[in-house]
Amino acid sequence: MMHDRVSPPSQAPNMSPTMSPEAAAAWEKRFTAALAEAAAADPAHDILHVRRVVHTAKALCAVECGRLDVVLPAAWLHDLVAVPKDDPRRSSASRLSAEAATGFLRQAGYPAELLPDIAHAIEAHSFSARVTARTLEARIVQDADRLDGLGAIGIARCFATTGVLGRPFYSEDDPFCETRPPDDGLYAVDHFYTKLFRTAETLTTEAGRAEGRLRAEEMRRYLSALARELG
Numbered sequence: 602m603m604h605d606r607v608s609p610p611s612q613a614p615n616m617s618p619t620m621s622p623e624a625a626a627a628w629e630k631r632f633t634a635a636l637a638e639a640a641a642a643d644p645a646h647d648i649l650h651v652r653r654v655v656h657t658a659k660a661l662c663a664v665e666c667g668r669l670d671v672v673l674p675a676a677w678l679h680d681l682v683a684v685p686k687d688d689p690r691r692s693s694a695s696r697l698s699a700e701a702a703t704g705f706l707r708q709a710g711y712p713a714e715l716l717p718d719i720a721h722a723i724e725a726h727s728f729s730a731r732v733t734a735r736t737l738e739a740r741i742v743q744d745a746d747r748l749d750g751l752g753a754i755g756i757a758r759c760f761a762t763t764g765v766l767g768r769p770f771y772s773e774d775d776p777f778c779e780t781r782p783p784d785d786g787l788y789a790v791d792h793f794y795t796k797l798f799r800t801a802e803t804l805t806t807e808a809g810r811a812e813g814r815l816r817a818e819e820m821r822r823y824l825s826a827l828a829r830e831l832g
């Protein structure tokens with residue numbers, strides 16, 4: 602099943618070309634209201650995920666001197682259309698989100714000249730879309746979304762997905778893939794090696810890569826603690 606997270610827009614808040622803090626706050630209220638009516642998603646992609654991505658995107662945007670008036674709506678609306686993992690339209694999810702976000706923003710009175718860059722940032726954020734991020738703002742949103750799969754929250758998301766998939770946490774014989782290739786179809790800890798550490802290497806902004814290194818260290822510390830406990 603696919604659901605659209607947009608609720609009907611009302612009157613547009615005023616916004617300066619540079620996006621003042623007041624304008625940003627007013628638009629964020631609108632984005633929150635639009636998302637509040639979304640059907641409950643899995644914990645890896647719920648409203649808390651969106652809020653974390655927005656928080657990280659704002660931080661990266663400030664350090665990288667990106668355009669907040671593009672990054673902010675793109676981060677809020679990047680998962681607007683949710684498509685389950687097993688749905689054949691899964692690889693189109695970010696394009697569908699970009700289209701839905703563009704429609705919502707246009708109706709809401711968001712500056713029309715920003716819509717193409719916002720749509721690009723949303724479409725390019727996903728691995729499965731295979732669209733190269735060609736603006737700083739797209740790279741910021743992409744890094745922010747990928748960072749949410751890393752570090753302490755990434756570990757939580759990994760094990761939450763494990764619960765949904767019903768796979769064991771680790772291999773009893775070789776928990777840390779020392780003598781076998783990792784296979785995350787079999788064990789949760791294997792996902793650290795097949796995906797999570799590799800994701801940290803795909804980040805493209807300076808600020809994103811720095812944060813990615815910190816989160817990769819946290820994940821290594823976690824695996825060390827787990828190894829000590831397993832004995």
Ligand SMILES: [Fe+2]
Pocket residue numbers: 650654679680746
């Ligand atoms: Fe996301």
